[in-house]
Amino acid sequence: MSAAAPGGAAALGLDAGSTTLKAVAIDAAGRILARRVEPSHPRIGEQAERLLAALRAEVGGEPPVGATGYGRKRVAAGRALTEITCHARGAFALAGRPGVLLDMGGQDTKVIRVGPGGEVQDFAMNDKCAAGTGRFLEVILARLHVPLAEVAEQAARAARPVTVSSTCTVFAESEVISLLASGEPLEGIVKGLHAALASRTAAMVRGAGEGELLMSGGVALNAAMVAALAEALGRPVRVLPEPQLAGALGAALAVLGRSG
C-alpha cells in the first residue's frame, strides 16, 4: 500500500475535515505513496497549501489535486467533491469490494451504501448535531482525562458498562460528572459512553441494509468504539487500513477519474 511506485505520484488528495486535515499522494495504481495528517487550523487554505507543498516535496512533480471535506472550497484543486462521494471511492479502493461504509469523523457520522463500482448508492448522516460523532467522545474523554491510547484498555477492564442515557455532548458531560460523583467506576463510564454512541450509530447502520460493514474515519482508530459497534450490531466491523485517509484517497482517485 505504501511502497513507492516507479512512475512517481499521479495525484494528490486532500480531505479538509472539521477536526483534521488529511493529505495523500498516490501513484497511477492508486497506491498511497505519502501522507500527512494534522489537526485542522482555522486558516484552512494556508494549511492545505503547506501540506500539499510538503507532499510535492516528498514525491516530486506537480500532480493534480483533488479536494474534499468542508474546507474543500478553500483549496485550489482540479476537482472538489463532497466527502460522501470521496469516502465511498476511497473505501472501495481500500476494501476492493462494495459494502456498507460507516465513516465516523469529527463532526459527521455517515453511513454510505457503496455500490459495485465504488459509487454512492445511498447515504445517511447524523442530524444538525455533533452528538453521535467523534467530537462527542473527544469532549467527554478529555473531561475524564482519558487519553485516546488508553481508551480501549479502560473499556476492556470494565466489569460492566455504566448506563449513560444522554448522547447530547453537553448533557452527557454533566451526566458523566454526576456519575463519577456518585462513585461509579471510570472504566465502566468509559465503556458506557461507547455503548451509548454505538447504539445511536447502529440505528443509522441498520437503515442501510445488509452487506459487509466497513469503517473509516478517525474514530475507527478507537478499538473500544469498534468493539462497541460490533456488539450493538451483532455483526463484524471491518476497519479499513489507514481509515483516516479514505476521504483523501477518494479525492485523489477522483481527480484521476477513477472510482476505485
Place this chain on the structure above:
Amino acid sequence: MILRRTQYELARRVVGPTLLRLEAWQKARARSGRGPRGGPFGPPLESTRKLKELLSLHYLAGRYADGAVPVAWVTSGFPVELLRPLGFHAVYPENHAAMCGVQRIVPELSDAVEQQGYSRDLCSYARTDLGSVVTGKTPAGRLPRPDLLCCCTNICQTVLYWYKALAAHFQVPLVLVDTPYVYGEVRAHDLPYVRAQLEELVAVAERVAGRRVDPEELRAVTVRAREGSRLWGECLATSRARPAPWTGFDGFFHMAPIVALRGGEECNAYYRLLRDELQDRVKRGIGGIREERHRLLWDNLPMWFAVRELSTLLAERGFNFACTSYTNAWAEAGVQVDPADPYGSAARAYTHVILNQDLSNRLGILRRLAREYSCDGAVLHSDRSCKPYSIGQVDLRERLARELSVKVLLLDADHSDPRAWAAEPGENRLTAFMESFG
C-alpha cells in the same frame, strides 16, 4: 365607510396600477443596455412581471380594505369560494408569512412572540403571523384588520390554536371547519359533517358581511375557482416535457394567485397568460434551466429564505425539480368543486387535500407525480415547522426508493425560519446527493 371604499377602489384600480407602471418603466430603463440574464437558468418568464403586478395590487388594496369591505383572514386550505360572493377581501397569513420568509425577517418577528412565551417549536408561519400582528411589521406595508377569522384543520391542527390566538387578539368571530382525517377512504358520515359546518360558516359570514349569499354569484365563483385550479394544473403539466419550461422553484412563487386569489377572474387571466407562455417555451425547447440532466420531485413546502441559493446550486449541476407535491395540491383540490353542488363538492374537495390524507394516499400521490413527470430522484424536505407534512417521510423515502428505483434524499430544514437550516451541512448533503447520480 364611503371614504374607505373610495380609497380601496382607487388603490386597486388607479393608484396601484399607475405606481406599478412607473416602477416597471424605471426598472426597464435601468436594465437597458444590459445583456440577458446569465447563469445556469433559462431566460426569465415574461409572466413574472404580471405576477408581481397582481400580487402588489392585492396587497396594496389590502392596506385600505378594512372599513371598506369585509375582511377575512383565512388558512390556505379554507374553502374561500364560499366567502367571495359576500365581497370579502381575503388575507392569507400563510402567504404573507412566506413573503416574510423570502425577505428573511422571520427571526425578528418570531423573537417578538417568543418573548411572549410562544415556543420556537411552533410552526414558523404561526410565529411570523403572530409576530407581525404584535409588531405591526410587514413587507406588505400594512395588513387589514380582520372582521372574520376562517380556519380549516385540513392542513394541520396548529391553525386552530393559532387562529384562536388571533381571535383573542382581534376580538372578532372565528369560524372553524373541522375535516376528519382520511384513512384510506373517506367515511360516509364525514362529508355531511363537513358540509354542515360549511353551511354554518356561511351563516356567520353573512352576518359579518351584512348581506346574503347570492346563489348565482356563488355558482359563478365556483366555476371560476374550478377553472383557476384547472389552469394551474395545466401550467404545472407543461413540466412533463423535457426540458421542463420552468423550475419547480418558479412554481412556488407562481402559485400565489391560486392560493390567495382563487375564485377571481384576475387569477384565471393570469394563469392563461402563464400557461400560454410555458406551452410556447415547450414548443421552442426552452428550459427553466439551461442544461437539464436530471429531474427531481420535491415534497413539502419550500425553504422560502433559500430558494434562490438552492435553485442555483441545483441548476449549476443540471438538476431541476420537475414537480412538487406542494404546488400540485392546488391543482387537485380546486378542480373538484362543482357549481351544481357548491357545499357538498367543497366538503369533498377540502377533506381530500394531501395533508388530510394518510401515508398510503400520500405515497400514491408522490409515486404518480414521479412517474408522470419522469423523475429520477426525489428530495423530501423534512420541515421542522410542518409536522403533518414531514411525519412519515422516512417510510415514504424507503418506499419511493424501492418501488420506483429512484434516489431519495431527506433534507432537514424549515419553510421560513433560517435558524433551523444549517446551510453548510445541508448544501453538502444536497451536493453529495447530486454527485451520487454520477
